[in-house]
Amino acid sequence: MRTIFIINPVAGNGKAMKKWMKFKETIEFPFELAVSQYSGHATELVRELQHSPEPVLVIGFGGDGTLREVIAGAAGSQQVLVGSIAAGSGNDFGRGFHSFKDAVEIADFVKNPAASRKDLGEFFDGRAYQFVSSTGIGFDAEISVKVNRSRIKHWLNKIGMGKLVYLVYVIITLLRFRLFRLTVEQEGEMLHFDKVWFATVSNQPYFGGGMKISPHSVPDDGVLELTVVNCLSRLKLLLVFGTVFSGKHLRFKEVHQIKGTRFSLSADQPVYRHVDGDSAGCTPEDRSIGYSVSASDWHSVNK
Numbered sequence: 001m002r003t004i005f006i007i008n009p010v011a012g013n014g015k016a017m018k019k020w021m022k023f024k025e026t027i028e029f030p031f032e033l034a035v036s037q038y039s040g041h042a043t044e045l046v047r048e049l050q051h052s053p054e055p056v057l058v059i060g061f062g063g064d065g066t067l068r069e070v071i072a073g074a075a076g077s078q079q080v081l082v083g084s085i086a087a088g089s090g091n092d093f094g095r096g097f098h099s100f101k102d103a104v105e106i107a108d109f110v111k112n113p114a115a116s117r118k119d120l121g122e123f124f125d126g127r128a129y130q131f132v133s134s135t136g137i138g139f140d141a142e143i144s145v146k147v148n149r150s151r152i153k154h155w156l157n158k159i160g161m162g163k164l165v166y167l168v169y170v171i172i173t174l175l176r177f178r179l180f181r182l183t184v185e186q187e188g189e190m191l192h193f194d195k196v197w198f199a200t201v202s203n204q205p206y207f208g209g210g211m212k213i214s215p216h217s218v219p220d221d222g223v224l225e226l227t228v229v230n231c232l233s234r235l236k237l238l239l240v241f242g243t244v245f246s247g248k249h250l251r252f253k254e255v256h257q258i259k260g261t262r263f264s265l266s267a268d269q270p271v272y273r274h275v276d277g278d279s280a281g282c283t284p285e286d287r288s289i290g291y292s293v294s295a296s297d298w299h300s301v302n303k
């Protein structure tokens with residue numbers, strides 16, 4: 001089995017490359033290496049591997065965005081098997097799927113490889129978007145957009161205080177966020193939610209760097225879970241966030257969860273959107289967007 005590492009040098013706020021330099025010294029088996037040069041490059045690199053004459057283990061060396069790109073390239077192929085080494089900031093992929101802890105574990109796996117089929121979420125808005133863990137609109141997406149655009153982020157990262165920028169934007173967004181009205185259409189039924197903070201479509205339980213937003217999500221059941229949080233005071237929203245690490249937030253009457261193979265969502269105003277924690281524009285004003293499980297699945301290392 002060929003083993004290829006795909007490194008995203010900007011993952012983990014640039015720490016992924018340093019981690020790779022140390023990690024590669026510990027590898028005692030033949031491997032190939034590719035470095036992602038731009039956003040979307042990992043998908044192109046992995047798509048080419050679909051025609052490999054022998055099975056390939058592709059190890060995404062980065063965070064959730066890196067793994068989404070790798071998996072988008074591997075989707076639909078029996079030949080490409082996806083593994084990961086967590087080298088991002090949030091690393092929710094490794095919480096919901098397998099992440100290798102070291103090179104020895106990879107060497108053992110390659111001697112006796114086993115794969116398991118997983119779902120890939122998708123939606124279309126001008127183009128196709130894929131998500132591996134979750135996609136969402138609203139409060140959390142607005143925070144990640146603002147953090148990514150922030151000029152102080154790089155400066156704070158350099159002095160090891162990168163997390164502070166999140167706290168700053170959680171507070172700013174909490175004070176300024178414009179609640180929205182959400183309409184959900186599922187199997188012909190319409191549901192209306194007023195004063196929405198955020199809505200998340202999940203394929204696995206975790207988002208936002210360890211928050212168990214969708215505790216009952218299973219990534220190979222062909223089903224997605226929609227979580228909607230609405231009609232909460234700012235103070236109670238913070239309380240809900242406090243319980244989301246344990247998954248106990250589902251007890252709040254303001255937290256709604258719906259299972260399904262397809263949902264259409266429309267918001268009454270443009271709302272920031274994320275895919276696997278990366279900014280993905282805004283929701284359109286004039287139409288709804290359908291979220292579903294892609295017909296192309298992918299194969300994860302089975303550990």
Ligand SMILES: Nc1ncnc2c1ncn2[C@@H]1O[C@H](COP(=O)(O)OP(=O)(O)OP(=O)(O)O)[C@@H](O)[C@H]1O
Binds near residue numbers: 038
């Ligand atoms: N060479 C590159 N230059 C700029 N961006 C890149 C490059 N290669 C990949 N990317 C983009 O970097 C984005 C961020 O990577 P990733 O999500 O893996 O890191 P992270 O945000 O630190 O981790 P996490 O999502 O786990 O918090 C990816 O979505 C990808 O599109």
